[in-house]
Amino acid sequence: MNAWTDDELRRVGGAEELQLASRRGDGTLRPYVTMWVVRAGDELYVRSAYGPDNPWYRRAKATGTGRIHAGGVERDVTFSAAEPGVHAGIDAAYHAKYDRYGPAIVGSVVGAKAVPVTIRLVPAS
Template sequence: MTTWNPDDLAAIDNVGELDVAAHRPDGTLRNSRVVWHVVVDGALYIRSVRGQEGAWYRGVQRTGTGVVDAGGVHAEVTFTRDDTHDASIDAAYRAKYGGGSAVVAITNAVATATTLRVDPA
């Protein structure tokens, strides 16, 4: 696992949305999707609000690689399922995005089952 440059991670963390595009098996990129993201213990995490039915999430599952764009940072990345920090990730989503219905959706069991750690490739 490669770690983020602290400046890049801070720039990503400071914005509200992350563009995610998965690689297809042939190496081309799928269309990007906007997702919410959080940083916990120096790692970047994302979830699919639609759970495993989310189109971008299904695409990520096929190759485990892609690109992200946020805060002026463009990076090739790997996506790894990681449920070791779910309670902290839930708290980080609430702290960053508030307590509305969208946060309830991103912290429910369906979304939590799709927690991915995003690492630079």
């Protein structure tokens, strides 16, 4: 399994926003979508603020691969499920990083409703 370097975790995890593009069936990238990203341990995660019907989320789940750009790092990634025991840490990371935007906004990416729409970003080889 590929792993993020310490520098990539610091830079991407510390970035305010992440650009994410999923791949089309022909391998080309879709347009980038801007979203929040958090680091929990040695992993990076994104969540769909508008649930499982959000178009970027559906496309990412369907293709399973894409590219991210954040903090000066650009990497091809696979979109993976988060392990069941990590969600409290992901919630805490979202609160620590983004609570200044207010409970309504942060509330869209934390809690039980956010668990099924969590994607772990795994660096591709």
